[in-house]
Every structure is written in structure tokens, then in C-alpha cells.
Amino acid sequence: MTTTVDEDRYQLLDGLLADTRLDAAAARRPLRPAPAHLLTVSDQGPVIALPDPAPPRAELDDVLADRVAVRDYAPTPLTTAEVSAICAAADLMDVEAWPREQQAGLGLELYLAAWRVDGVDTGLYRYLPEQRALRRVADLPSGAEAAELVMQEEFAEAAALLLITGNLAGAIDRHGSHGHRLLLTRGGAAGHAAWLAALRLRLVGTVFAGLLPHVLRERAGADGYHRAPLLAFAAGRAAADATA
Numbered sequence: 001m002t003t004t005v006d007e008d009r010y011q012l013l014d015g016l017l018a019d020t021r022l023d024a025a026a027a028r029r030p031l032r033p034a035p036a037h038l039l040t041v042s043d044q045g046p047v048i049a050l051p052d053p054a055p056p057r058a059e060l061d062d063v064l065a066d067r068v069a070v071r072d073y074a075p076t077p078l079t080t081a082e083v084s085a086i087c088a089a090a091d092l093m094d095v096e097a098w099p100r101e102q103q104a105g106l107g108l109e110l111y112l113a114a115w116r117v118d119g120v121d122t123g124l125y126r127y128l129p130e131q132r133a134l135r136r137v138a139d140l141p142s143g144a145e146a147a148e149l150v151m152q153e154e155f156a157e158a159a160a161l162l163l164i165t166g167n168l169a170g171a172i173d174r175h176g177s178h179g180h181r182l183l184l185t186r187g188g189a190a191g192h193a194a195w196l197a198a199l200r201l202r203l204v205g206t207v208f209a210g211l212l213p214h215v216l217r218e219r220a221g222a223d224g225y226h227r228a229p230l231l232a233f234a235a236g237r238a239a240a241d242a243t244a
């Protein structure tokens, strides 16, 4: 019995030692390329400059009372100026409310799933706040196939989704378990800032859970820890407002 246990231990140690010798390990188990979803997001995609944010068309006081979650959208596209305003509002909320998190390199990352935005091809983009631009990150299906990206298919009919992600690993390292709560608060604040900006443009939408986890994992390296999806905002024009 003792002998068997010792032999098992030696085999285990032998295996561990062999794993430290790269050539030997490769000979036993050929090295494979890392799967795409574990790589960092491509920063090679083309960049689309956004115009200045569209100025508000209504006072917050005049639209806030009618704020309601809307999940039914007109086919009319958004303009890039409207998208610019929505992204900037979410970004500014985090930058202004949590400047020390930005200084620590832990700013939120914002992505845009664009289906109907004038002058922007359907796809997944990362918002680049310093450049006021979108960097293309990945393709996205459109039409009926887009419904496979979300739990509730009505959200695949929005003109665009703002997807808010944060660095959970970094937040926990910095703040302990409070980092998780803080990150959720920041995601909520950014999502609602985007919503209020949309309302003031007389657009509609709602915050919601976002794309299915595998979608951002495969396309944007969102492993749920170093880049964790936090919240999303679905934006569009009201279905009864198709001529806007």
C-alpha cells in the first residue's frame, strides 16, 4: 500500500517536473495556440471618429417623469452624434464620479453593439473616449440571427446596445470584496447616465443585463474577471416614432 502511494507521488512529481521542461512537455502534449476568447481585445481594428455629442433636445425635468423601460424600437437608425452623446454620458459619469479609479487604470470599458447607426457598419466596437471614436472589435450577426446574442430577443432589435464592462480583478485587488460592489455601482451609474442622455435626445431604451456572456467573451476577451460585463443600455427610437 505504502509502496503504491509512494509510486503515485513519484509519478506526480515526475509529471510536474517534466511540465517545467518546455521541450519535454511539448513533446508529450503539443502546444496549441491560446483560444481567441482568452486573448486581449484586438486594438488593430479600424477606428471610426464620432462627431461631437448631439446636444440635448429636452430638459431632464421635462422627460424624467415619463421615463419608462422601453423594449420595442422603430427601425429608424440612430445618428453617430446621438451614439456619441450616449457613450460620452456613460464615460463622463464614471470619470467624474470615480476619478481615482481612472487614475489607477481601472476605468470602465464601454462597447457598442451597433445594428442601426448611420454610417457605422453592423458590428461590435469599443468606445475610445479620449479619441471620441469607435474601434471595431468584431463582427456581429444582424436580422434574425442577432436574437441568438441575447436572452430576450427584443433587445436584438434595438438600434444599438451600450455594453459596460469593468475590471473585477483589479477592483478586488484594490478594494477587497468592496471592489465588486463598487464596480456594480459604477456600472449602474454609467448605464443610467446613458439612459438619461438618451431621454434628453427623445430616444428610448432600458438598462438590462446585456449580451449573453459568451458573446463578449468570444469577441472582446470578457472573461468575467479581468473584463466583466456589468450592465447594458439598449437604445433606439420609439416604435411609434418611426419618422423621427
Ligand SMILES: Cc1cc2nc3c(=O)[nH]c(=O)nc-3n(C[C@H](O)[C@H](O)[C@H](O)COP(=O)(O)O)c2cc1C
Pocket: 067, 068, 069, 070, 071, 152, 206, 207, 208, 209, 210, 231
Ligand atoms: C441591474 C438591472 C438589470 C436589468 N436587467 C434587465 C433584463 O435583463 N431584462 C429586462 O427586460 N429588463 C432589465 N432591467 C430593467 C428593469 O426590468 C426595468 O428597469 C424594470 O422593468 C422597471 O421598469 P421601469 O424602469 O420602466 O419602471 C434591469 C434593470 C436593472 C437595474
